[in-house]
Amino acid sequence: MSAAHERRAAITGIGVVAPNGTSTDTFWKATQEGLSALDRITREGCEHLPLKVAGEVRDFEPAAVIEERFLVQTDRFTHYAMAAADLALDDARLGKADSETAPYSIGVVTAAGSGGGEFGQRELQRLWGKGSRFVGPYQSIAWFYAASTGQISIRRGFKGPCSVVAADEAGGLDALAHAARAVKRGTDAIVAGSTEAPLAPYSMVCQLGYEELSTVAEPDRAYRPFTDAACGFVPAEGGAMVVVEADDAARARGAEVRGFVAGHAATFTGASRWAESREGLAQAVRAALDDAGCAPEEVDVVFADALGVPEADRAEALAIADVLGAHGRRVPVTAPKTGTGRGYCAAPVLDTAAAVLAMEHGLIPPTPNVHDTVHDLDLVTGRARPAELRTALVLSRGLMGSNSALVLRHAATDRA
Amino acid sequence: MSPITVEELAGLMKQAAGVSVAPQDLQQQYDSGFDALGIDSLGLLGIVGELENRHGTSMPPDAERCKTPRQFLDLVNSTLMAGA
Amino acid sequence: MTRRVAVTGIGIVAPGGIGARAFWDLLSSGRTATRGITLFDPVGLRSRIAAECDFDPAAYGLDAEQVERADRYIQFALVAGDEAVRDSGLDLAAENSWRVGVSLGSAVGGTTRLEHDYVLVSHGGQRWDVDHERADTQLHRAFSPSTLASAMAERFGAQGPVQTVSTGCTSGLDAVGYAFHTVEEGRADICIAGASDSPISPITMACFDAIKATSPNNDDPAHASRPFDNNRDGFVMGEGGAVLVLEELEHARARGAHVYCELSGYATYGNAYHMTGLTSEGLEMARAIEVALDHSRLDPTAIDYVNAHGSGTRQNDRHETAAVKRALGQHAYDTPMSSIKSMVGHSLGAIGAIEVVACVLALAEQAVPPTANYEIPDPECDLDYVPRVARERRLNSVLSVGSGFGGFQSAVILTRSRE
Numbered sequence: 065m066s067a068a069h070e071r072r073a074a075i076t077g078i079g080v081v082a083p084n085g086t087s088t089d090t091f092w093k094a095t096q097e098g099l100s101a102l103d104r105i106t107r108e109g110c111e112h113l114p115l116k117v118a119g120e121v122r123d124f125e126p127a128a129v130i131e132e133r134f135l136v137q138t139d140r141f142t143h144y145a146m147a148a149a150d151l152a153l154d155d156a157r158l159g160k161a162d163s164e165t166a167p168y169s170i171g172v173v174t175a176a177g178s179g180g181g182e183f184g185q186r187e188l189q190r191l192w193g194k195g196s197r198f199v200g201p202y203q204s205i206a207w208f209y210a211a212s213t214g215q216i217s218i219r220r221g222f223k224g225p226c227s228v229v230a231a232d233e234a235g236g237l238d239a240l241a242h243a244a245r246a247v248k249r250g251t252d253a254i255v256a257g258s259t260e261a262p263l264a265p266y267s268m269v270c271q272l273g274y275e276e277l278s279t280v281a282e283p284d285r286a287y288r289p290f291t292d293a294a295c296g297f298v299p300a301e302g303g304a305m306v307v308v309e310a311d312d313a314a315r316a317r318g319a320e321v322r323g324f325v326a327g328h329a330a331t332f333t334g335a336s337r338w339a340e341s342r343e344g345l346a347q348a349v350r351a352a353l354d355d356a357g358c359a360p361e362e363v364d365v366v367f368a369d370a371l372g373v374p375e376a377d378r379a380e381a382l383a384i385a386d387v388l389g390a391h392g393r394r395v396p397v398t399a400p401k402t403g404t405g406r407g408y409c410a411a412p413v414l415d416t417a418a419a420v421l422a423m424e425h426g427l428i429p430p431t432p433n434v435h436d437t438v439h440d441l442d443l444v445t446g447r448a449r450p451a452e453l454r455t456a457l458v459l460s461r462g463l464m465g466s467n468s469a470l471v472l473r474h475a476a477t478d479r480a
Numbered sequence: 481m482s483p484i485t486v487e488e489l490a491g492l493m494k495q496a497a498g499v500s501v502a503p504q505d506l507q508q509q510y511d512s513g514f515d516a517l518g519i520d521s522l523g524l525l526g527i528v529g530e531l532e533n534r535h536g537t538s539m540p541p542d543a544e545r546c547k548t549p550r551q552f553l554d555l556v557n558s559t560l561m562a563g564a
Numbered sequence: 565m566t567r568r569v570a571v572t573g574i575g576i577v578a579p580g581g582i583g584a585r586a587f588w589d590l591l592s593s594g595r596t597a598t599r600g601i602t603l604f605d606p607v608g609l610r611s612r613i614a615a616e617c618d619f620d621p622a623a624y625g626l627d628a629e630q631v632e633r634a635d636r637y638i639q640f641a642l643v644a645g646d647e648a649v650r651d652s653g654l655d656l657a658a659e660n661s662w663r664v665g666v667s668l669g670s671a672v673g674g675t676t677r678l679e680h681d682y683v684l685v686s687h688g689g690q691r692w693d694v695d696h697e698r699a700d701t702q703l704h705r706a707f708s709p710s711t712l713a714s715a716m717a718e719r720f721g722a723q724g725p726v727q728t729v730s731t732g733c734t735s736g737l738d739a740v741g742y743a744f745h746t747v748e749e750g751r752a753d754i755c756i757a758g759a760s761d762s763p764i765s766p767i768t769m770a771c772f773d774a775i776k777a778t779s780p781n782n783d784d785p786a787h788a789s790r791p792f793d794n795n796r797d798g799f800v801m802g803e804g805g806a807v808l809v810l811e812e813l814e815h816a817r818a819r820g821a822h823v824y825c826e827l828s829g830y831a832t833y834g835n836a837y838h839m840t841g842l843t844s845e846g847l848e849m850a851r852a853i854e855v856a857l858d859h860s861r862l863d864p865t866a867i868d869y870v871n872a873h874g875s876g877t878r879q880n881d882r883h884e885t886a887a888v889k890r891a892l893g894q895h896a897y898d899t900p901m902s903s904i905k906s907m908v909g910h911s912l913g914a915i916g917a918i919e920v921v922a923c924v925l926a927l928a929e930q931a932v933p934p935t936a937n938y939e940i941p942d943p944e945c946d947l948d949y950v951p952r953v954a955r956e957r958r959l960n961s962v963l964s965v966g967s968g969f970g971g972f973q974s975a976v977i978l979t980r981s982r983e
Contacts, residue, residue, distance in 0.1 A: 133498035133499055136495075136497065168851060184767075192682070193686075200774060204771040204772060209673070215839070222834060226832065227832070269696045270706070273699075329725075331725070332723050332725075464710040466726055
């Protein structure tokens, strides 16, 4: 056990399938340029709903990247997951040979907040519209939250620890931490992350009950956290998978370390109790910094949760100040998710991908559609800001009350 | 009632299991295992379910246990003919 | 120094009786709680039987608002949670709330409620463009899977790590396993762990019909769940919830708590084989058992009882028998192994936690629950499946295993005394 505890959890691959890019390169280009992919929802059957704007993944043809026999038995959220996992594994140069020689050395962890809603709605329609005999054999494996982890494991031959955190937004960070812990316990690599597909008609109807949901119909005005025009959040689909790998395993096979998952903590302060989330988030940040052995002043950039609800935005700004002190007013804060929307569990995983890329490029991406802030924060708006970044803090809060903080370190950070 | 043809089976394989095999190729692989063609247990259940719904009749439990297209078509067609 | 994890409280809502006492009475008597479905009209389904809970939430301390807000599976969890926390003797209000976590599993979560409301907004499955004006504004609570753990955390004021785990039919074992890691690795001192599911609904019954996984023995529901019996014909759906209070051992000792046993080992692996299929070799489950033993620092011969996944499908029973033989070697033949699914059905994500509670009770009572309905051996399943009658036995360490759709293979080990 003691030797395993010395292991560090590195990120060696990133795969993104997001509204603003269906490859890691296109995602980063759009993110650092501050382009917004929010737009009117075009999905069939959604035209009449009061939710008008979302982050849809449009530039993605599943059949071009996933075998048809996997496509027929899976929902869109799993299509994104399989594609993002492929991209991440390619990026990490982790291939079939690695899993064939040691299948138990690679596992899969996903977070899921919306499940296979489109697939499920189709089968519900068959059941109630035509009869139980019309429910197909894949309903049992496509709708449930575990579908993506299971399918990635099977498709890639990974027999390592396989897990699913079914969660609100913060679960995306919990999944990455779960992966990092599995690596520290001895598994060489975990493909981890989250993709979501909550834009089927019935899934959207379910989300209408969230008071925090934005129903503003203009894409550039629908999601503007930290401003006096904050009116809630915009949902999104897609997401990201990353390869979390033991740094010694990565070095042994000559893989490039992109960054480290250095610390994590999670707390709970109650569904929609945004004022209370201030203390919850602060507690999570303190414990995550402690887990990482990182002083508050070392944080070079914060990727904010940025819910877009005034009370929640205020709580987050105060939580940052509570933990980082005077440094909290100087540290750059950004929320690139205003250009993609909040893809539930996938949102903080995309932020993690952006944070690793930001550290690599020495560039903090801006917060699209946000031009000023009413909070005491150094919010990066307009254009990307060059900066030497060694430590990034990613924050996430969930609509059901979870708060989570993840500390990432740049690959070049000393081992100390 | 007309029997299920190789063409119809090829169509069902694509629809229910996502496996594309041209009918003429399927004809040549008549005795190959479904597993070699990429059809697993769920895929075959899907094909059987779709046939049952199309023809409004139950297939024998052995249908989903058939190993090859020939076995499958023989069994399914004899069932359909018997019911016709 | 490694932290050790004690079980200090248990609570359960299971078919056949609510509460740990009624549950153990059922298990030790070998009675079955499987019957024709009453929760909805199952006409037209292939499998029309299930193990249902006779559950009146008001009788178990939930007020009208909680009943209104919480779906049935969450009600199960809250009632089981109340019992477990009461049983633990913990005064949670006096604990540091940031050090109290929640880890609950569910395979299908709010789908029963989602289906119920879907029928309304789709005009009975007629419309893809569903009618939002007919939708309940609380529907997001059924849509979000984390409502389960969130509701439990709010009930007990937990502010530490709060997670919902959804790994299909191993959700219950994995939720307990994640909680174990959370306490062992120091992220919390107390974790309310368990699982719940209420999957007896048209859509879930229909989707298992479609793959012929459930028993069609509608004429004899009491004898329909027949794990390891040569005449088994599929699993019988169940429902329920179970909760354990996991507590760092020194924390428990310091307050003089009753310690049922320790949770000493956990592991999970994927089979990377098939979403629903299992191999006849059981390599991955064997691996999970071996790593859980290693985690517990126990030899295979230390295992005194195996609580089987035992779903009552041919492929499961053979897979599992092979896995246990591979992991325990010759000792497997001397170790009783039973499936309580024969009595309480298979409640998908909940059953793993229900089975862990059964193991805690087996250790406490020094008795092994039987496999009800087991009469005719399958020549390929040649272990001691404890036919029909519970058995007194000296138990110190017990193993519970599970398999889930998606290829999940998990193992949990409980140990009464490690001294």
